[in-house]
Amino acid sequence: MAAKRPVWQNLPMDYPGIDGFLGTRASLMLDVVFLAMFAIVPALGWSIWLVKFRRNYQLHKQIQVVLMVVLGVAVTLFELDVRFFSGWRERAEASPYYASVESAGPVWDAIFVNLLRRPATPGWVFRMLLIHLVFAVTTAILWVWVGVRALRRYPHPPVPGPHSRSHVLWGKIAAWDMLMTAVTGWIFYWLAFVA
Numbered sequence: 001m002a003a004k005r006p007v008w009q010n011l012p013m014d015y016p017g018i019d020g021f022l023g024t025r026a027s028l029m030l031d032v033v034f035l036a037m038f039a040i041v042p043a044l045g046w047s048i049w050l051v052k053f054r055r056n057y058q059l060h061k062q063i064q065v066v067l068m069v070v071l072g073v074a075v076t077l078f079e080l081d082v083r084f085f086s087g088w089r090e091r092a093e094a095s096p097y098y099a100s101v102e103s104a105g106p107v108w109d110a111i112f113v114n115l116l117r118r119p120a121t122p123g124w125v126f127r128m129l130l131i132h133l134v135f136a137v138t139t140a141i142l143w144v145w146v147g148v149r150a151l152r153r154y155p156h157p158p159v160p161g162p163h164s165r166s167h168v169l170w171g172k173i174a175a176w177d178m179l180m181t182a183v184t185g186w187i188f189y190w191l192a193f194v195a
């Protein structure tokens with residue numbers, strides 16, 4: 001019986017831009033963001049745990065501000081790379097989930113054909129990308145909004161006060177949104193660059 005070869009040994013790596021380091025078809029920045037999410041999600045969890053169970057508001061604030069800056073820089077570099085340099089579509093084309101399908105059910109068909117005016121319903125790569133983008137875009141907006149309001153409305157150093165109700169509610173929504181962005185991003189990465 002032939003030994004199973006690691007997946008990356010079968011992959012042609014002749015794509016535009018800089019190849020990543022994880023041995024998949026993804027570009028360098030895609031690999032960086034894919035891995036960074038594994039650090040950002042626990043950091044966010046830790047930051048929320050600090051307020052909830054340790055009442056360490058100052059450290060929560062510091063972690064959240066660092067996360068905002070890191071995410072801002074990462075998203076900018078990532079967008080530049082994906083849009084202009086490393087041709088993610090070419091990298092994803094080898095995936096069995098890339099090609100269009102005849103039908104993916106009435107909901108998906110209506111979204112892509114009627115709403116987005118595409119000639120056909122695409123494969124799971126694009127469908128997952130759409131789901132991911134919904135979470136990613138709302139997270140980016142919520143994140144800045146929750147962060148900027150907190151910086152303006154909490155005293156320095158931060159302690160609970162009149163802004164608490166709104167911050168806790170929207171902070172939780174933003175945190176769940178971020179988690180969903182990470183999970184759908186990981187699934188998209190697998191569908192597009194590993195499968």
Ligand code: HEM
Nearest residue numbers: 052057061064143146147150151154158160164171172174
């Ligand atoms: C986008 C960034 C942020 C997110 C997603 C976020 C999220 C959260 C969440 C989910 C909680 C509630 C924890 C719980 O009790 O269940 C919380 C509490 C808190 N956060 Fe943030 N936070 C962010 C930025 C900030 C910043 C920049 C400050 C300070 C200027 C701040 C100050 C606080 C304080 C003082 C609390 C204690 C709860 C209270 O006010 O009663 N947060 N945050």
